[in-house]
Amino acid sequence: MERKTVQRQAIREAIEEASRPLSPQEVLDLARARVKRIGIATVYRTIKSLLAEGVLKAVDLPGEPPRYEPAGKHHHHHFRCRTCNKVYEIEGCPKDLKRMAPRGFRVEGHDLVLYGLCAGCA
Amino acid sequence: MERKTVQRQAIREAIEEASRPLSPQEVLDLARARVKRIGIATVYRTIKSLLAEGVLKAVDLPGEPPRYEPAGKHHHHHFRCRTCNKVYEIEGCPKDLKRMAPRGFRVEGHDLVLYGLCAGCA
DNA sequence: TCAATTTTGATAAGGCATTATCATTATCTT
DNA sequence: AAGATAATGATAATGCCTTATCAAAATTGA
Incomplete structure (x- = not known):
């Protein structure tokens, strides 16, 4: 290439x-x-x-x-519209996720996806 | 059946x-x-x-x-071990997720996955 | 512009998870 | 116990997404 x-x-x-x-x-x-x-x-x-x-x-x-x-975007998550199936980038990130894991588990990363209707489909 | x-x-x-x-x-x-x-x-x-x-x-x-x-379990999320690839159920759930969506979006649900090492693999 | 070489598009082939097929085996009803 | 019929296991077939193939077209350097 x-x-x-x-x-x-x-x-x-x-x-x-x-x-x-x-x-x-x-x-x-x-x-x-x-x-x-x-x-x-x-x-x-x-x-x-x-x-x-x-x-x-x-x-x-x-x-x-x-x-x-x-590539190279800041940390972010996504929203998927259940109607048009498009995926949108969303800001923000929940805190204290590491505390959700059981004792002895090592948390290295996470993924969050919101579902619903986008502005165009709502 | x-x-x-x-x-x-x-x-x-x-x-x-x-x-x-x-x-x-x-x-x-x-x-x-x-x-x-x-x-x-x-x-x-x-x-x-x-x-x-x-x-x-x-x-x-x-x-x-x-x-x-x-089926019938309470709302929960999952943890996937990057080594053994097993998926574990975890407790808890972040709050205020709906505020992360852009104006006009309707949030109906969400999924959260933590990644890392389970107790057996850590 | 032209030859050398890379890239493209159409489509066949591949990979992987899941489902269909069908002869054999197990279950249920009498 | 025996017949009727549903369920099983092995594996071929399917479906979806992605990659390979290869002749034709485009790009590059001279």
Whole structure:
């Protein structure tokens, strides 16, 4: 992956300008709004290399295939709309989570997901 | 599914006596400790019918296939050990989660997962 | 511009978890 | 106990997501 192509450019822009984690299919749709000629294989290929470069970060939600967002964001969590299925980034983080683990357990990280209706679907 | 079989009995007991959500493979292993002759197909079949009956509840964690626990438990969350990959039930629940969502969003539920090392692996 | 080489798109193939198939075995009713 | 029928186990098939294949197209350097 060395040459500059309109497809990769469109994919990077789509992900960076979205304010939320995108599924590969969402990346494809948004990238196609910029460049008509793009296939899903190129999306997967580009995501894979951007992950390896450290430009992207995978976002896993329960029961869902991974989505992707730009790496380097501050610590945050996500909200998933039960209607449109979009995932949004949310601010803030609960405190004292480490106290929830049983004695003897070492807590190293956590994930929080809120569910409900987004502003557009409510 | 009407007849009583030793397989179904073993599967129900394995899940009910485990103090943590089990994957289908874990269910198989624990059920085999009770009854030698059990296949994975029977595990999936039984889990499916117990879910339909409302006896079981699916537990989805990010990036993981579903695990299963007895239904009817009080609200709780989970801890996943990064070494043995077992999932444990934990008590407690952060407050004020609804305030984390953006204006206009309706929060209906949430999931929290802690990661780290369990007592056995630490 | 042109040849060399990488990248792409369409789609076949792969991986993994789950489900269907079906002959055999177990359960239930009489 | 015996027949009727449901359940089981082994494994093939499915489904979904992701990756590999490869001819065609695009990019790069001369």
